[in-house]
Amino acid sequence: xxxxxxxxxxxxxxxxxxxxxxxxxxxxxxxxxxxxxxxxxxxxxxxxxxxxxxxxxxxxxxxxxxxxxxxxxxxxxxxxxxxxxxxxxxxxxxxxxxxxxxxxxxxxxxxxxxxxxxxxxxxxxxxxxxxxxxxxxxxxxxxxxxxxxxxxxxxxxxxxxxxxxxxxxxxxxxxxxxxxxxxxxxxxxxxxxxxxxxxxx
Amino acid sequence: xxxxxxxxxxxxxxxxxxxxxxxxxxxxxxxxxxxxxxxxxxxxxxxxxxxxxxxxxxxxxxxxxxxxxxxxxxxxxxxxxxxxxxxxxxxxxxxxxxxxxxxxxxxxxxxxxxxxxxxxxxxxxxxxxxxxxxxxxxxxxxxxxxxxxxxxxxxxxxxxxxxxxxxxxxxxxxxxxxxxxxxxxxxxxxxxxxxxxxxxxxxxxxxxxxxxxxxxxxxxxxxxxxxxxxxxxxxxxxxxxxxxxxxxxxxxxxxxxxxxxxxxxxxxxxxxxxxxxxxxxxxxxxxxxxxxxxxxxxxxxxxxxxxxxxxxxxxxxxxxxxxxxxxxxxxxxxxxxxxxxxxxxxxxxxxxxxxxxxxxxxxxxxxxxxxxxxxxxxxxxxxxxxxxxxxxxxxxxxxxxxxxxxxxxxxxxxxxxxxxxxxxxxxxxxxxxxxxxxxxxxxxxxxxxxxxxxxxx
Ligand code: SF4
Numbered sequence: 326x327x328x329x330x331x332x333x334x335x336x337x338x339x340x341x342x343x344x345x346x347x348x349x350x351x352x353x354x355x356x357x358x359x360x361x362x363x364x365x366x367x368x369x370x371x372x373x374x375x376x377x378x379x380x381x382x383x384x385x386x387x388x389x390x391x392x393x394x395x396x397x398x399x400x401x402x403x404x405x406x407x408x409x410x411x412x413x414x415x416x417x418x419x420x421x422x423x424x425x426x427x428x429x430x431x432x433x434x435x436x437x438x439x440x441x442x443x444x445x446x447x448x449x450x451x452x453x454x455x456x457x458x459x460x461x462x463x464x465x466x467x468x469x470x471x472x473x474x475x476x477x478x479x480x481x482x483x484x485x486x487x488x489x490x491x492x493x494x495x496x497x498x499x500x501x502x503x504x505x506x507x508x509x510x511x512x513x514x515x516x517x518x519x520x521x522x523x524x525x526x
Numbered sequence: 527x528x529x530x531x532x533x534x535x536x537x538x539x540x541x542x543x544x545x546x547x548x549x550x551x552x553x554x555x556x557x558x559x560x561x562x563x564x565x566x567x568x569x570x571x572x573x574x575x576x577x578x579x580x581x582x583x584x585x586x587x588x589x590x591x592x593x594x595x596x597x598x599x600x601x602x603x604x605x606x607x608x609x610x611x612x613x614x615x616x617x618x619x620x621x622x623x624x625x626x627x628x629x630x631x632x633x634x635x636x637x638x639x640x641x642x643x644x645x646x647x648x649x650x651x652x653x654x655x656x657x658x659x660x661x662x663x664x665x666x667x668x669x670x671x672x673x674x675x676x677x678x679x680x681x682x683x684x685x686x687x688x689x690x691x692x693x694x695x696x697x698x699x700x701x702x703x704x705x706x707x708x709x710x711x712x713x714x715x716x717x718x719x720x721x722x723x724x725x726x727x728x729x730x731x732x733x734x735x736x737x738x739x740x741x742x743x744x745x746x747x748x749x750x751x752x753x754x755x756x757x758x759x760x761x762x763x764x765x766x767x768x769x770x771x772x773x774x775x776x777x778x779x780x781x782x783x784x785x786x787x788x789x790x791x792x793x794x795x796x797x798x799x800x801x802x803x804x805x806x807x808x809x810x811x812x813x814x815x816x817x818x819x820x821x822x823x824x825x826x827x828x829x830x831x832x833x834x835x836x837x838x839x840x841x842x843x844x845x846x847x848x849x850x851x852x853x854x855x856x857x858x859x860x861x862x863x864x865x866x867x868x869x870x871x872x873x874x875x876x877x878x879x880x881x882x883x884x885x886x887x888x889x890x891x892x893x894x895x896x897x898x899x900x901x902x903x904x905x906x907x908x909x910x911x912x913x914x915x916x917x918x919x920x921x922x923x924x925x926x927x928x929x930x931x932x933x934x935x936x937x938x939x940x941x942x943x944x945x946x947x948x949x950x951x952x953x954x955x956x957x958x959x960x961x962x963x964x965x966x967x968x969x970x971x972x973x974x975x976x977x978x979x980x981x982x983x
Contacts, residue, residue, distance in 0.1 A: 341834075359571070403723055406757055411677060429757075432727070433659055436674065498689075502685075506555070509544040
């Protein structure tokens, strides 16, 4: 896991509401059972005029020259709605995106971002719009997005902040609580035996 | 000492609270994990690669539903190129991990959110997660059940818990009685149309009120199914006598619900929610979506409202136009929203003795589970559908989404009993209108979007 502290990059605007995960990575672009090989299919129906031949649509924001190497994507309301597919986040990460700034996020997509070292930042609509094509400094330690002499602060819960700042592996961390989990489970077995009734063939 | 009143969600939350993390998140015990072949193999393989075993394989289940072929007589082959790898790899990984797998031709096979209640895997008061956004469907049984990503699925399997920030709560109360011909699907679309696709953002939504209690269990599942379209974390409905009666005798459910614990699974009088919505059920009409987000839904008798330009351009309908009477090319009855036995019965009632319009190029009925398929066949519903011109399929997600194989003809306008009308959801350029199974059946007969009440018997 890669820690996230600060990021300096151009912000590419995709200022549409309800951008769904089928649009971020269409099902037909998820060709293997693994987590890789997805960047090419990112936003395929919008990014290419001919998806099969991979002909780029010059009008699509990510295809514009200023977007080259950009690591910040701007979105509208309810960004990442729809299917829970983590492939949407894997595709963004593989493409090089490390931060999405949007008016709001769908909950599963947001949780998936945090597990994959992508910082989800929520700002109001006017602020997000003002960042389009600007060069930004995102700082998770101070929870700020700086753009020229403008500074926007954002909120994020302590747990995801810590996970991102330290690049922590959530599973490894939780496994340290195994004795506590085991004790809870033993007590719960007595309380709710039906949950553990096993798997009658 | 007084005990402060709690919501149903809060009771389940505290009953599963194992501890708190340094970052202030909560460790919440997970009773059940359900995987499918679209995302399950990735999670199981990644877990195995990291050398971490599944802690309690007896409480992890997997099914083949998303990519599996739905043509009768299927095997591992798929119309999606490379699709069978998802099936064979999920099978191998499931066997390796020692979890229960409902394989392609298992009699219990079906769509995750249809078979989990059918088999009594989801239970009132339990926590259940699946790497699938429509896991919210299962909240209809009184469980805290929600969709997660693959990494979280790995986490739940490896540790038995998830690290969660406490979600906010919302109650949506449907007062009064639904008008004849109005269904739970219409309730969900009405909520989306009036409060927006982001209206439930991150909340656990409890559905309550007379109109909800009056629904049968299958109808409650339809209502809860679309909570993810509302951007909610999940939905939940308090279990009642109907819920317990539905579950008794199901294979994984307790033999009886006589422990006093079960009666505690309600929201206490005086408990507060972070947000409340009240809707008079009598004001709801049959609904159809007009655009490319489920919030773009409208009463079938209304005219298309002004929405985002992109949505109008994609769907090919202008503001001010009537939706009813718009010619359609295809019809689909299926999905975890509306493909249970009661859904098929209601659609078949409209279709009996009638035929779909000759302009319909493809019309499919895909039962939500293999058990639903058998039960429907035992009642002769398959015959009603095929006599009417529908194709009768084996169970799976099928054309609820485009996996990369089968689709409708390019650009087809399709009326569908599914939950998502996103651009390209059912295939490149496909224009999807979501509606109840009755509305799909009526529209297929008319060859154009039609009000099911005009076809009621
Ligand atoms: S039927 Fe559709 S919505 Fe339901 S699980 Fe399958 S693909 Fe998802």
